[in-house]
Each structure stands twice: as C-alpha cells, then as structure tokens.
Amino acid sequence: MPNMEAEFDRSLFQPLNEEQKERNLMVRPSLTYWQDAWQRFRRHKPALIAMLVLLLIFLGAIFIPAISRYDYDQQIRTARNQFPSWEHLFGTDKLGRDLFIRVVYGARISLSIGFVASLINLTIGVLYGGISGYIGGRVDNIMMRIVDVLYSIPLLLYVILLKVVFQDYIDEAFKNTALASLKSLGPELILIYVVLGSVYWVGMARMVRGQVLSIKNNEYVLAARASGASGPRIILRHLVPNAIGQIIVTVTMSIPSAIFTESFLSFIGIGVSAPMASWGSLASDAYKGLASYPYLLLFPALAISVTVLAFNIMGDGLRDALDPRMRR
Amino acid sequence: MIPSNGDRQVLLEVRNLRKYFPVRKGWGRHGQLKAVDDVSFSIFKGETLGLVGESGCGKTTVGRTIVRLYRPTGGQVLINGTDIAGMTQRQLKPFRRTMQIIFQDPYASLNPRMTVGDIVGEPLDIHGLAKGTARQRMIYDLLESVGLSEEHASRYPHEFSGGQRQRIGIARSLALHPDLIICDEPISALDVSIQAQVINLLDDLQREKGLTYLFIAHDLSMVQHISHRIGVMYLGCLVEVAGSRRLYHKPLHPYTQALLSAIPIPDPDASAQSRRIILEGDVPTPIDPPPGCPFCSRCPYVMDICRKERPPMLESEPDHFVACHLVNGPAAAGEPGSAS
Numbered sequence: 001m002p003n004m005e006a007e008f009d010r011s012l013f014q015p016l017n018e019e020q021k022e023r024n025l026m027v028r029p030s031l032t033y034w035q036d037a038w039q040r041f042r043r044h045k046p047a048l049i050a051m052l053v054l055l056l057i058f059l060g061a062i063f064i065p066a067i068s069r070y071d072y073d074q075q076i077r078t079a080r081n082q083f084p085s086w087e088h089l090f091g092t093d094k095l096g097r098d099l100f101i102r103v104v105y106g107a108r109i110s111l112s113i114g115f116v117a118s119l120i121n122l123t124i125g126v127l128y129g130g131i132s133g134y135i136g137g138r139v140d141n142i143m144m145r146i147v148d149v150l151y152s153i154p155l156l157l158y159v160i161l162l163k164v165v166f167q168d169y170i171d172e173a174f175k176n177t178a179l180a181s182l183k184s185l186g187p188e189l190i191l192i193y194v195v196l197g198s199v200y201w202v203g204m205a206r207m208v209r210g211q212v213l214s215i216k217n218n219e220y221v222l223a224a225r226a227s228g229a230s231g232p233r234i235i236l237r238h239l240v241p242n243a244i245g246q247i248i249v250t251v252t253m254s255i256p257s258a259i260f261t262e263s264f265l266s267f268i269g270i271g272v273s274a275p276m277a278s279w280g281s282l283a284s285d286a287y288k289g290l291a292s293y294p295y296l297l298l299f300p301a302l303a304i305s306v307t308v309l310a311f312n313i314m315g316d317g318l319r320d321a322l323d324p325r326m327r328r
Numbered sequence: 329m330i331p332s333n334g335d336r337q338v339l340l341e342v343r344n345l346r347k348y349f350p351v352r353k354g355w356g357r358h359g360q361l362k363a364v365d366d367v368s369f370s371i372f373k374g375e376t377l378g379l380v381g382e383s384g385c386g387k388t389t390v391g392r393t394i395v396r397l398y399r400p401t402g403g404q405v406l407i408n409g410t411d412i413a414g415m416t417q418r419q420l421k422p423f424r425r426t427m428q429i430i431f432q433d434p435y436a437s438l439n440p441r442m443t444v445g446d447i448v449g450e451p452l453d454i455h456g457l458a459k460g461t462a463r464q465r466m467i468y469d470l471l472e473s474v475g476l477s478e479e480h481a482s483r484y485p486h487e488f489s490g491g492q493r494q495r496i497g498i499a500r501s502l503a504l505h506p507d508l509i510i511c512d513e514p515i516s517a518l519d520v521s522i523q524a525q526v527i528n529l530l531d532d533l534q535r536e537k538g539l540t541y542l543f544i545a546h547d548l549s550m551v552q553h554i555s556h557r558i559g560v561m562y563l564g565c566l567v568e569v570a571g572s573r574r575l576y577h578k579p580l581h582p583y584t585q586a587l588l589s590a591i592p593i594p595d596p597d598a599s600a601q602s603r604r605i606i607l608e609g610d611v612p613t614p615i616d617p618p619p620g621c622p623f624c625s626r627c628p629y630v631m632d633i634c635r636k637e638r639p640p641m642l643e644s645e646p647d648h649f650v651a652c653h654l655v656n657g658p659a660a661a662g663e664p665g666s667a668s
Binding site: 032033218219220222223224225226227228229230233237238241242 | 392395397417420421424425428429431432433436437438439440441442447450451454455484497500503504
C-alpha cells in the first residue's frame with residue numbers, strides 16, 4: 001500500500017479554546033413550518049395587501065350593519081335614485097334604499113358562501129380524498145368514479161334541477177323547523193348552499209387524494225407503520241400535516257369561485273330573494289337602469305372584483321409561502 | 329464477535345418466504361411480479377447477515393416483508409420461534425418492539441413536519457412506553473447514543489445533514505429496544521466519508537446492545553466489512569449463503585463469482601491481473617418467470633436440468649449453502665470456478 005500520510009506542519013494546527021468552540025455551534029434559530037411560511041408570505045407584498053383588504057371587508061361585513069343609520073330593506077321615499085354623497089356613500093336605488101348598506105349585506109352573503117364552501121372543502125373534501133387515497137385499490141377506484149360523475153354535471157343545470165325537485169321541501173322546512181329563523185336569507189340562498197355543498201368538494205377531494213397517494217409511500221410513513229402506528233395516527237400525524245399547505249391553498253383558491261358562482265346565480269335570478277341583497281342581485285337590478293344610474297352597477301361589481309381578486313392574490317401568495325419547493 | 333457454532337441461538341428464521349405483487353399487463357390481463365420467491369434463511373442472535381444483490385433483486389422486499397410492511401404471499405417468518413407472517417396488525421403490535429427498520433434515504437425517512445424529538449419519540453408514544461419528563465429523558469439518551477445532543481431534539485429534519493439524519497433514523501429504530509434491526513441500504517445515500525461513520529456507529533451499537541442486523545446493501549466491500557455471514561440474492565431468490573470470509577474467498581455459485589469479480593480493487597497491478605466475469609444479457613423480468621434456476625438465462629455453465637428444475641438450497645460444505653445444480657447435482661464433477 002502507498003503511504004497515504006502527507007507531511008504537514010504541526011504548528012498550523014492548534015486546539016480550539018472554549019470561546020471558539022461556542023462559535024462553531026448552530027446559531028440560526030430553529031423555525032417551525034408556520035414561522036418559515038409566514039416569513040415568506042410577508043415578503044410577498046401584493047398578497048399581504050390582499051389579506052388586509054379581505055380583513056377590512058370581513059370586519060366591515062360584521063360590524064357596519066350594527067352602526068349604520070339605514071337598514072338593507074329600509075326605503076327612504078324622499079331620497080330615490082340619489083347620486084353618491086356623504087349622506088349615502090354609494091347613492092340610493094329607485095326604491096330609496098341606501099346602496100352602501102346593501103353592498104355591505106351583500107358582502108355578508110358572499111363571505112358566508114365562501115365560508116360554507118371552505119367548510120365543505122375541509123370536511124367532506126379532505127376526508128373523502130384522504131380515505132380514498134389512503135385505502136387505495138378498489139375503494140379508491142369507486143370513490144373517484146363518483147367524483148368524476150359529480151364533476152361532469154354542469155352547475156347551472158344542476159341548480160335548476162335541484163330547485164325544481166327540492167323547492168317544496170325547502171319551503172316546507174322553512175315554515176316548520178328551526179330554519180324559520182333564517183327566513184330573511186330566503187329559500188333560494190339555502191339552495192345555493194346545498195348546491196355548493198354537494199359539488200364544491202370534488203376538486204379538493206381529488207387534490208387531497210393525489211397528495212395522500214404521493215405521501216403515503218414515503219419512508220417516514222413506512223417507519224411509523226413499522227413501529228405499529230394505527231391508520232388514524234398515520235393520517236393525522238403524517239399525511240394531513242404534510243398536505244396542509246396544499247389544502248389551505250386549495251381552500252383559498254376555491255372561495256372566489258364559490259363567491260362568483262353565487263353572484264352569477266343571483267344575477268340570473270336564482271339567488272337570494274328580495275329584499276335581501278347580494279352582489280349578484282344588486283348588479284342584476286342595476287343593469288336595468290344602467291344608462292341613467294351607472295353607479296348602481298359600479299359599486300356591487302367593484303365589490304365582487306375586489307374580493308375575488310384579493311382572494312386569488314392571497315391564494316397565490318399562500319401557495320408560494322406554503323409550498324416547500326418554492327423555498328429559496 | 330461471531331457467535332461460535334455451539335451456542336448459536338436463532339433469532340429470526342425465514343422459511344420459504346414469497347412476496348408476489350400483482351401487475352397489470354393491460355386490458356384486464358394480470359400477471360405476478362415475483363419480488364421474493366421462496367427465500368429461506370436464519371439469523372443468529374448477535375450476528376450480522378448481509379444481503380447483497382443487484383437492483384431489483386428483491387433485497388428490500390425481503391426486509392420490508394420481514395417487518396411486515398408487506399403481507400407475505402406465502403411462507404413463514406419466525407421471530408424467536410413465533411410465526412408472524414399471517415398475523416393481523418393488532419396481533420403484530422407486541423412483535424413490532426423486537427424488530428425495527430432503518431431506511432435508505434435519510435431525506436425521505438423523517439417527517440419534515442415533526443421535530444427530531446417527536447420523530448425519535450413516536451415509537452415510545454405508539455407503545456405507550458413513557459410520558460412527560462421520562463419520555464424526554466429517553467429521547468435525549470437515544471440521541472446521545474447515536475452521537476447527537478439534547479439541543480437537536482427541538483429542531484426539524486431539514487436543519488440536519490444526511491449523515492445526521494441517518495443517525496436520527498437509527499435513534500428512532502433503537503427507541504423500542506429491538507433485538508433485530510433491518511438495515512435497508514442505510515449507507516448507500518451517504519457520502520463515502522460519512523458512510524464509514526455510520527457503519528462504525530452501527531458496529532458500536534451492536535457491541536453495546538447485542539443487536540442483530542439484517543444488513544441489505546449493494547456495496548460489496550462494505551457488506552464484507554460489517555457482516556458475519558452474507559446471503560446473495562438474484563431475481564427474488566437466494567442463491568448462496570456463507571460466512572463472509574468464506575464467500576469472498578471461495579464463492580461456489582456462478583452468479584456470486586461474477587458479482588464478486590466486479591468489486592473494484594484499489595491496486596492497479598492486482599486489478600490488471602484479476603479476471604472479470606462479464607455476464608451476457610440482462611436480468612430477466614421477474615414477472616411470471618419461467619421454471620428452473622433463476623440464473624439459467626445468463627449462467628455460463630448452464631445445463632439442461634437448470635432450465636427445468638429449480639435447484640434446492642443445500643449445505644454443500646459446512647455452513648456454506650448454495651442453490652446450484654452444478655455444485656450440488658450429480659453433474660457436479662468439478663467446481664465451476666475451475667471449469668474454464
């Protein structure tokens with residue numbers, strides 16, 4: 001064997017003293033996944049602004065009706081079709097109703113739709129996709145074909161069919177059960193909740209299934225199984241935490257499309273019933289007098305655009321922040 | 329510390345283990361991928377059995393089937409005499425404590441969302457072994473036993489290097505005080521300089537805790553270094569098992585001879601003199617393989633019987649098992665190594 005030991009000058013090497021040893025320790029503070037994500041999200045300025053805008057809309061929708069002088073169905077006979085002023089920030093419609101407060105109520109409807117959509121996504125979507133992906137095989141095959149069928153039904157057709165079939169039941173329920181207290185929302189809005197609830201989770205289910213399929217064969221899941229971990233433990237401790245970033249992004253991205261769907265359905269007349277206002281129905285009403293009173297269309301349309309845009313931008317920022325592959 | 333012949337105690341015995349995976353061959357036709365086909369061997373307490381073979385020969389499947397990450401298609405896996413091959417997950421749970429597994433890829437084997445402390449402590453939680461400060465103490469002890477320190481427990485896997493991550497994986501596998509650890513290529517994803525560290529750590533732990541290893545690898549020289557005995561696999565079958573020194577100096581199976589001749593020799597003069605056996609063709613597909621010896625399509629000494637009958641695993645010399653008609657059969661006139 002050749003002599004591998006090279007000659008070197010011993011004086012070049014000296015033992016470290018205590019202080020120098022300290023310096024060699026790891027000094028970067030340990031960051032959790034969420035701290036790390038928040039730091040990246042903060043650097044994304046448009047997303048941060050979008051989040052503030054949404055926060056403002058959210059707080060406004062909750063608190064403004066309590067402090068406002070007007071109500072959404074209050075008609076001020078002396079002030080019809082008024083141009084925006086300090087008295088009526090967004091003006092009034094042809095019945096003398098304050099448009100500002102009606103837009104605020106519209107925000108309530110839209111945000112509640114977004115809330116329902118994300119709740120459905122998080123419960124049905126995540127569970128359905130998670131179970132389908134984790135069990136796999138024939139179960140997965142059947143569950144995903146059901147999703148395919150739901151996915152292929154045109155939404156508008158579906159709403160109209162549901163309305164025809166369930167209208168009587170819903171009306172009945174409104175008279176006799178606890179739902180009566182929700183009467184001001186109107187049966188059609190409930191119908192929209194039902195529609196969104198029954199179809200909006202399919203995208204989430206597909207996404208979660210894909211995530212679970214790719215995560216479940218990771219070696220850390222195998223290690224947990226080799227230690228004897230149970231199915232629920234693996235799903236809750238290993239699968240969901242590793243898919244949570246994608247889940248949050250999908251929820252955020254699905255909210256604007258749910259809001260837009262509601263606005264669209266209200267615009268064509270199968271949304272909230274009068275006198276309740278939603279952004280879609282406000283736009284629909286304003287459309288008829290567009291030439292004379294364009295501001296009546298401007299404000300609800302602006303509200304829809306700003307909210308949908310803000311959700312999309314925030315979703316974009318969240319995706320960048322939560323996706324570990326985007327880590328720089 | 330190779331156990332002497334007299335007081336050897338069998339810890340794990342694998343009998344006729346089979347693991348077939350269903351594969352789809354298009355339009356409803358199904359085939360079977362015979363990842364492990366009739367493998368039998370035993371491991372004695374305190375020893376290291378190396379398992380070598382090229383990619384796709386079923387080494388990893390053997391390891392994973394033993395710890396029951398896969399359900400065996402057939403055969404028996406006896407731990408201290410108890411067959412665990414057919415057990416349900418619930419029945420298996422107490423046996424999980426006697427055997428653990430270390431994985432190949434230190435980047436995929438640690439959950440990125442859990443702290444190192446939680447990763448190492450998870451087996452303790454699953455089996456309800458310790459809580460609160462006792463659990464904390466045990467985690468610190470485990471980390472120290474693999475050369476890490478207390479302050480690493482609150483950190484996340486991405487803050488560690490490959491070698492450190494593999495140490496964390498080893499600490500996790502030690503948490504339940506197992507007797508047997510399946511090392512599934514624990515060093516092949518690491519730098520050469522780190523490989524030696526991890527091998528030495530495994531060596532030290534074996535001496536301290538009296539562990540038994542099934543060491544799966546494709547790095548032949550590293551396997552020779554750590555193993556007491558070595559098994560050679562080809563296409564889902566075990567073809568030869570012998571003491572590591574013996575196997576390297578006197579391989580009997582033609583495949584083992586070819587495999588060993590592929591080890592690079594760190595000396596140009598000796599390398600020039602050595603003869604490399606170059607096999608013809610590729611490894612055949614393990615999907616629905618024909619009967620007979622798995623190596624018959626590439627064996628330079630192939631005979632008629634090799635294509636018809638699978639050679640049984642026989643102890644052709646003391647403690648040297650080989651599955652080859654040429655060595656064991658009536659045609660074994662001379663040793664294959666001296667045939668040409």
